[in-house]
Amino acid sequence: LTRLDLAPGAGAIRQRPAHIQGDGMKWFDKGFLYCLLAMLCMAAGPALGQAPLQLTATSSEHTLAAHTRYYHDPAGKDGLASVRQHLASGKFHPLPDGNTSFGFQDGAYWFHADLLNTGSPDRKWLLVQEYALSDRIDLYATYADGRVLHHAGGDHLPFDQRNIRYRHPNFWLDLPPGETVNLLVRVQSESSMQVPLRLYSPVAFIEQSRD
Numbered sequence: 001l002t003r004l005d006l007a008p009g010a011g012a013i014r015q016r017p018a019h020i021q022g023d024g025m026k027w028f029d030k031g032f033l034y035c036l037l038a039m040l041c042m043a044a045g046p047a048l049g050q051a052p053l054q055l056t057a058t059s060s061e062h063t064l065a066a067h068t069r070y071y072h073d074p075a076g077k078d079g080l081a082s083v084r085q086h087l088a089s090g091k092f093h094p095l096p097d098g099n100t101s102f103g104f105q106d107g108a109y110w111f112h113a114d115l116l117n118t119g120s121p122d123r124k125w126l127l128v129q130e131y132a133l134s135d136r137i138d139l140y141a142t143y144a145d146g147r148v149l150h151h152a153g154g155d156h157l158p159f160d161q162r163n164i165r166y167r168h169p170n171f172w173l174d175l176p177p178g179e180t181v182n183l184l185v186r187v188q189s190e191s192s193m194q195v196p197l198r199l200y201s202p203v204a205f206i207e208q209s210r211d
Contacts, residue, residue, distance in 0.1 A: 050066070050067045050068060050069055050094065050113065050114075051067060052067065052113075052114035052115065052116040052180055053067040053113060053114065053115050053116065053199070054116050054117075054118045055115065055116065055117045055118060055119070055120040055122075055125070055175060055199075056118055056119045056120060057119040057120060057121065059120060059201075060122075060200070060201040060203060060204035061198065061199070061200050061201065061204040061208070062198065062199045063196070063197070063198050063199075064111075064113050064197040064198065064199060065095055065098045065099075065100055065196070065197070066098060067113045067114070068094075068095055068100075068111050068112065068113045068197070069087075069092035069093055069094055069095070069111070069112050069113075070092060070093060070095060070109055070110065070111050070112070071083065071086050071087070071091055071092045071093070071109070071110045071112075072102075072105070072107065072108075072109055072110075073107050073108045073109070073110065074106055074107040075107055076106070076107040076108040076188055078108070078110075080140055080148075080184070083110050083184065083186075084184075086110075087112055087184075092110075092112055100194060100195050100196045100197070101192065101193070101194045101195075101196075102192075102193040102194070102195075103192055103193060104191075104192055104193070105193045107188070108186055108187065108188040109186070109187050109188075109193055109195065110184060110185070110186050110187075111184070111185045111186075111187070111195055111197065112182075112183065112184050112185075113183045113197075114180050114181070114182055114183065115173070115175055115180070115181045115183055115199070116179070116180045116181075117175045117176060117177050117178065117179065118177075118178070119177070120175075120177070120201070122175075122201045122202065123174055123175050123176050123177065124172060124173070124174060124175075124202060125172075125173050125175050125199050125200065125201055125202075126163070126164065126170055126171070126172055126173070126199070126200045126201075126202065126205050127139070127170065127171045127172075127173055127183075127197060127198075127199050128166075128168050128169070128170045128197070128198050128199075128200060128205075129153070129168055129169040129170070129185075129187075129195065129196070129197060130168050130196040130197070130198055131168070131192075131194040131195065131196055132155065132167055132168050132169075133155060133189065133191040133192070133194075134154050134155065134169060134187050134189045134191065134194075134195070135154050135155060135156045135188060135189040135190060135191065136152070136153075136154040136156055136157075136186075136187070136188045136189065137152065137153045137154045137169050137185065137186070137187050138150065138151075138152055138185070138186040139151040139152075139153070139171050139183070139184070139185050139186075140183070140184040140185075140186075141173060141174075141181055141182070141183055142181070142182040142183075142184075143176075143179065143181055143182075144179050144180065149174075151163075151171040151172075153169035153170070153171060154169055154187075154189070155169075164205075166209065173199075185197065
């Protein structure tokens with residue numbers, strides 16, 4: 001191929017050899033692809049979730065903080081569908097320095113984590129919100145087949161509605177082997193916003209509750 005250019009000041013036409021055209025295009029293509037890749041990584045980075053919490057054959061108790069991202073809804077009006085869009089668009093952020101305490105805040109906080117049972121013989125686990133004064137907690141567990149299970153808790157609900165009669169709000173979760181369960185937890189409270197979430201196997205919970 002040959003590119004035709006006007007010679008400066010002469011109005012004549014000159015030919016640019018094909019190899020110059022090709023080299024220029026190679027440089028342009030590489031530069032463009034590198035820039036595009038960088039922009040895509042920057043845009044996608046915040047939207048990528050934390051690594052899933054993996055439940056192995058030897059694990060029985062886990063703190064969720066390192067696997068959790070959060071979103072603050074100051075008005076407290078966002079529903080599950082809106083929050084899922086926020087998660088997909090990168091509006092969830094890692095916990096600041098892994099800290100699960102935000103002090104006194106307006107509105108609601110949403111927390112997201114993925115749970116993956118990679119080898120635990122237990123598929124029934126207990127999620128405990130290890131702060132007793134949260135007014136209202138809504139938990140949404142989404143499964144691979146599209147099912148969404150909802151649990152409600154908190155100190156504004158009757159104590160006998162808790163899955164286990166225990167001082168901290170708690171929720172049973174079904175975590176099938178080899179399946180990632182998407183977890184969203186909404187907390188709204190007039191007390192301090194503290195959300196130290198911990199996951200226990202049944203045996204581990206019994207052992208720690210005796211202490």
